[in-house]
Amino acid sequence: MDNNGVALWRQISQTLASEIDEGVLSPGDRLPASADLASRFGVNRHTVLKAISHLQGEGLVRTERGGGIYVEKVIPYRMGARTRLEENLLEFSLAPSREILSVLDLRAPKKVAKALQIEPGDPTVLVTLVATADEIPVSLNQNYFPTARLPNIGSAFRELTESKEQNLATRAVLDAQGVTDFRRRSVRIRGRTPTQNEEQRLRMPPNEWVFEVEVTNVDADGIPIAYGVTSFCISRVEFTMEFDGE
Amino acid sequence: MDNNGVALWRQISQTLASEIDEGVLSPGDRLPASADLASRFGVNRHTVLKAISHLQGEGLVRTERGGGIYVEKVIPYRMGARTRLEENLLEFSLAPSREILSVLDLRAPKKVAKALQIEPGDPTVLVTLVATADEIPVSLNQNYFPTARLPNIGSAFRELTESKEQNLATRAVLDAQGVTDFRRRSVRIRGRTPTQNEEQRLRMPPNEWVFEVEVTNVDADGIPIAYGVTSFCISRVEFTMEFDGE
DNA sequence: TGGAATTTGTCCGTATGTATG
DNA sequence: CCATACATACGGACAAATTCC
Numbered sequence: 001m002d003n004n005g006v007a008l009w010r011q012i013s014q015t016l017a018s019e020i021d022e023g024v025l026s027p028g029d030r031l032p033a034s035a036d037l038a039s040r041f042g043v044n045r046h047t048v049l050k051a052i053s054h055l056q057g058e059g060l061v062r063t064e065r066g067g068g069i070y071v072e073k074v075i076p077y078r079m080g081a082r083t084r085l086e087e088n089l090l091e092f093s094l095a096p097s098r099e100i101l102s103v104l105d106l107r108a109p110k111k112v113a114k115a116l117q118i119e120p121g122d123p124t125v126l127v128t129l130v131a132t133a134d135e136i137p138v139s140l141n142q143n144y145f146p147t148a149r150l151p152n153i154g155s156a157f158r159e160l161t162e163s164k165e166q167n168l169a170t171r172a173v174l175d176a177q178g179v180t181d182f183r184r185r186s187v188r189i190r191g192r193t194p195t196q197n198e199e200q201r202l203r204m205p206p207n208e209w210v211f212e213v214e215v216t217n218v219d220a221d222g223i224p225i226a227y228g229v230t231s232f233c234i235s236r237v238e239f240t241m242e243f244d245g246e
Numbered sequence: 247m248d249n250n251g252v253a254l255w256r257q258i259s260q261t262l263a264s265e266i267d268e269g270v271l272s273p274g275d276r277l278p279a280s281a282d283l284a285s286r287f288g289v290n291r292h293t294v295l296k297a298i299s300h301l302q303g304e305g306l307v308r309t310e311r312g313g314g315i316y317v318e319k320v321i322p323y324r325m326g327a328r329t330r331l332e333e334n335l336l337e338f339s340l341a342p343s344r345e346i347l348s349v350l351d352l353r354a355p356k357k358v359a360k361a362l363q364i365e366p367g368d369p370t371v372l373v374t375l376v377a378t379a380d381e382i383p384v385s386l387n388q389n390y391f392p393t394a395r396l397p398n399i400g401s402a403f404r405e406l407t408e409s410k411e412q413n414l415a416t417r418a419v420l421d422a423q424g425v426t427d428f429r430r431r432s433v434r435i436r437g438r439t440p441t442q443n444e445e446q447r448l449r450m451p452p453n454e455w456v457f458e459v460e461v462t463n464v465d466a467d468g469i470p471i472a473y474g475v476t477s478f479c480i481s482r483v484e485f486t487m488e489f490d491g492e
Numbered sequence: 493t494g495g496a497a498t499t500t501g502t503c504c505g506t507a508t509g510t511a512t513g
Numbered sequence: 514c515c516a517t518a519c520a521t522a523c524g525g526a527c528a529a530a531t532t533c534c
Contacts, residue, residue, distance in 0.1 A: 290523045293522060
């Protein structure tokens with residue numbers, strides 16, 4: 001069964017992991033079919049599948065039903081007051097795109113009202129969208145905007161829904177609404193299991209978790225203009241922060 | 247079976263979640279036994295278990311086999327250049343403690359050498375410890391120190407291993423080594439499945455994930471003095487960042 | 493110290509409602 | 514209308530771990 005106390009599937013897993021680490025296999029590359037890997041290592045296909053499943057747990061590869069096994073692109077998401085998702089993706093030379101799923105007029109729930117510094121029940125616009133990089137869904141975003149502060153935000157997003165040009169959406173829409181500058185005030189990151197909706201929208205395996213990132217954006221005067229909760233498929237992204245000065 | 251298209255277990259789950267949210271049930275509280283909850287809601291115990299299992303997925307409760315069901319304490323971990331884990335825990339009025347598992351002399355692997363700005367193979371000291379809050383393990387920490395920069399760091403930690411006083415360990419040890427001030431230079435957060443070792447050390451359910459946080463600490467002159475990888479049980483902690491000024 | 497009681501986790505099975513083709 | 518699959522809900526029994534006396 002095992003050569004030296006290490007199970008076969010683990011040896012295979014380590015071999016593939018080091019090949020990814022050394023660059024023999026690059027992000028986005030497609031691995032040989034599991035049957036071919038089995039013959040390469042001289043083991044049963046089930047043993048290869050176990051190794052692959054382990055690599056998937058480590059976030060190194062992603063399997064697509066009927067499609068193949070791919071080396072994961074882990075997107076480094078720089079956290080700062082002014083970083084935007086699209087800019088992060090572009091810098092990593094990925095093709096970003098967004099699809100607006102819905103634009104709803106909604107009365108603010110307690111949590112949203114507190115973040116936006118308005119009264120519970122005040123009118124808000126809830127925009128739900130999916131962000132994608134190189135055809136792979138990365139995040140599911142729910143953003144609340146206060147209607148009183150941004151009266152035309154709803155129709156602006158609804159117009160955008162019709163057109164094909166949905167890139168750099170949030171920034172452009174806010175710009176058109178007269179908000180030329182905005183930044184993050186606070187960020188909260190936690191982990192949880194995905195909802196059924198998230199599993200479908202993000203096309204993620206059922207046992208994988210999500211990063212839930214809660215962000216409040218404020219304009220140049222420090223007045224809240226957006227409160228959003230974004231779910232990231234946990235294996236497709238990592239967060240980085242740099243602390244230059246004090 | 248269902249009242250209005252919403253499953254019974256989901257209704258129960260939402261009821262309990264709102265009771266936690268409203269403070270009827272406080273962090274650390276023990277819930278009634280599943281059998282009692284079943285009779286309260288007038289359902290089978292299995293239905294309650296499904297609701298509880300869902301709440302556990304959301305990180306709201308934690309179950310202990312034979313022990314009971316407890317409302318989770320999610321520790322808000324403030325991310326900044328100078329925040330320390332112990333200070334976060336104390337501020338949240340938890341009793342922090344650490345247990346040093348091992349102190350090893352090790353030649354620096356490539357990744358560690360790069361972070362510490364030394365040559366691969368240079369001597370380092372690897373300190374492995376578990377941080378605990380209110381008896382619940384929170385994180386498993388692996389910290390590399392460059393021996394050349396901190397010649398006595400190994401023996402300092404080894405002495406500490408014998409004694410019972412292991413609180414505020416890292417700061418005190420570095421202070422004794424002449425490093426009076428240090429701060430974080432960079433942080434990287436990702437998610438992955440736990441290793442077997444982590445499952446045991448952190449006493450976490452097998453299907454739960456971990457936050458892997460990679461931190462490089464530098465002294466007042468910007469010279470790296472520690473490179474560490476910490477695994478947090480994902481449901482027991484959340485990360486927050488505040489961006490005050492620019 | 494030790495054993496009984498308590499409590500969660502999991503297995504067996506049965507029945508029903510829902511969605512799909 | 515039927516066949517199939519799946520989620521929901523219930524009931525009983527026991528294992529495993531903790532608490533209590």
